[in-house]
Amino acid sequence: MSGFEDIVEITRKHVFGTWRVQKTWKPVNIVSAEGCYFTDSSGKKYLDLSSQLICVNLGHSNMNVINAIYEYMKKLQYLTPAFACDVRAELSRMLLEIMPKNIIKFFYSTSGTEAVEAALKIARMYTRKHKIISRYRSYHGSTAASISITGELRRIPVEGYHTVPGTQFAPECYCYRCPFKLSYPECGITCAEYIDYMLQHEGDVAAVIVEPVVGSNGVIVPPHEYLPRLREITRDHNVLLIVDEVMSGWLRTGEWFAVHHWKIEPDIMVTAKGVTSGYLPLGVTGVSREISEYFEENLFAHGHTYEAHPVTLAAGIATINEYKRLNIRDNVLKVGEYLGKRLKELEAHPSVGEVRGLGMFWAIDLTRDKKTKKFMNTPKDKLAGRPIVVEKVAAKASELGVFIIGWVNNLLVAPPLIATREDIDRGVEVLDEALKLADQEASSKTS
Ligand SMILES: Cc1ncc(COP(=O)(O)O)c(C=O)c1O
Incomplete structure (x- = not known):
């Protein structure tokens, strides 16, 4: 097979990137995955905070x-x-x-x-x-x-x-x-x-x-x-x-x-x-x-x-x-409670309207204005191909080594159900940093 650059280029050119305008797709080449983490072709490791598409509940590489x-x-x-x-x-x-x-x-x-x-x-x-x-x-x-x-x-x-x-x-x-x-x-x-x-x-x-x-x-x-x-x-x-x-x-x-x-x-x-x-x-x-x-x-x-x-x-x-x-239910109850508590801290961000969820299933719902609860982005923005703030936040998190899905106005926090408190701390720390990008949008519209 060709080099890593070809892998990305051939994939981009000949495989459909779904639910997106094609020219905006820049797929990262992933080469391995284990537990709550996966690794790209440059050796960079990512914490999987969305269990891929909220499906890899047991984590990667369960033998x-x-x-x-x-x-x-x-x-x-x-x-x-x-x-x-x-x-x-x-x-x-x-x-x-x-x-x-x-x-x-x-x-x-x-x-x-x-x-x-x-x-x-x-x-x-x-x-x-x-x-x-x-x-x-x-x-x-x-x-x-x-x-x-x-x-x-x-x-x-x-x-x-x-x-x-x-x-x-x-x-x-x-x-x-x-x-x-x-x-x-x-x-x-x-x-x-x-x-x-x-x-x-x-x-x-x-x-x-x-x-x-x-x-x-x-x-x-x-x-x-x-x-x-x-x-x-x-x-x-x-x-x-x-x-x-x-x-x-x-x-x-x-x-x-x-x-x-x-x-x-x-x-x-x-x-x-x-x-x-x-x-x-x-x-x-x-x-x-x-x-x-x-x-x-x-x-x-x-x-x-x-x-x-x-x-x-x-x-x-x-x-x-x-x-x-693996007694996954116990882990979801214990670590999920901790996850909710840590995520709620993010409500201090001007751009975070509400953090809600249960177990290991949470959303960070953004707003431009906490009083009016105005959406950061609407479905119409997504349909028109306008920049979407949760996508910018997700891209920043990815740069910092955390994978998270953003859809229209929400970030979906749903790590593998084997995640530990340390994984959660790492994820929240990166989200805290990445959300500063959204805060700029919130303040720019309200100031
Ligand atoms: C609630 C719900 N129903 C149906 C589907 C479709 O499932 P699939 O993508 O496996 O076809 C999804 C996918 O995310 C979903 O979240």
């Missing part, structure tokens, strides 16, 4: 997962989904133990997008209804049906051309900048009641879909009554509740799944990412007993060649075993 993949690859490389095999039974048995009790049957795919796509198709086949209620601050995937129910800006460039009609968007429970300009708890969770109102007036609704803790769009943790009330509302209207735990699942929030914090049972549960700690592509769509029984007599009209791919399932089993063996 037990790697060996399980290798061993299974030697045993069986591929099987048509029509066959049974040990990993198809074993991962399903494990999911029955850790998912909400009413979720009893699974469709295995290869991404969060496909898992959402399957959930929507299943909901529509089961209910024979078409509409989906989703929320504005949401990301659910990039294919036709999943992007159609994505409330945030990534839907806009394909709206009408590559979207499926029938989505209604609802406001979300974003208390820091409440869409209704109300304050919790006096608001009486109007954001949930609004969905009740929508369901009173909409017909043909198959399902409501939510990320129980919103991910890319700012780690929005709902008030404690929100999800139980939403469960009640959807039941009252005989509408399915789909929870998208692609990002919030797998101990990220301190529970196997975020819904466990509020003890609700959805009708369909979607997950991916942390199921294999990102080591192999695997998506999961889990459905309730009622939905499962429906398909005993009706055609399950869905499937892929790589569905339930045995090696990906072996990776899932090994990952769950590692979560248990």
Whole structure:
């Protein structure tokens, strides 16, 4: 292979950089990774403060997962989904133990997008209804049906051309900048009641879909009554509740799944990412007993060649075993609390509006003005290709040896779940420095 410069140049020229204008992409060449760190071709080490795309929950180079993949690859490389095999039974048995009790049957795919796509198709086949209620601050995937129910800006460039009609968007429970300009708890969770109102007036609704803790769009943790009330509302209207735990699942929030914090049972549960700690592509769509029984007599009209791919399932089993063996939940609870405390210190920056999250899932939400809570950047800035302050902060952090994802107005702090207090201290120290760039923007607009 050619030299390192060629690697970057060929990648840049011949591989799409996603969700960006191509000419702005300058990929760094990464050559190795271990634990919470990865290294580039110049030998520079980076602390991974976003677990890549909030998926490498066990950290890099976990040998037990790697060996399980290798061993299974030697045993069986591929099987048509029509066959049974040990990993198809074993991962399903494990999911029955850790998912909400009413979720009893699974469709295995290869991404969060496909898992959402399957959930929507299943909901529509089961209910024979078409509409989906989703929320504005949401990301659910990039294919036709999943992007159609994505409330945030990534839907806009394909709206009408590559979207499926029938989505209604609802406001979300974003208390820091409440869409209704109300304050919790006096608001009486109007954001949930609004969905009740929508369901009173909409017909043909198959399902409501939510990320129980919103991910890319700012780690929005709902008030404690929100999800139980939403469960009640959807039941009252005989509408399915789909929870998208692609990002919030797998101990990220301190529970196997975020819904466990509020003890609700959805009708369909979607997950991916942390199921294999990102080591192999695997998506999961889990459905309730009622939905499962429906398909005993009706055609399950869905499937892929790589569905339930045995090696990906072996990776899932090994990952769950590692979560248990390493007592990851305890680490998330202990180190996550410390992470939240340290990140809250950053609220002293003029540009930091709010730091919020739970477990090892946090966002730093920027503002130009703490009084008015004016956004540092809006989705329209991103769509227009204007400079985005969180991207500048992330670039500065990268220069200082910390990798962090910035999306529109938020920095996403979600380190591998094995992170230590020392890793957190290092990350916060660099963010403290990098945020000075954002402070300049805040003061320049307010002075
Ligand atoms: C909540 C949520 N749903 C769905 C997806 C799509 O998953 P994937 O990128 O694996 O297709 C994502 C990706 O970030 C996500 O965060």
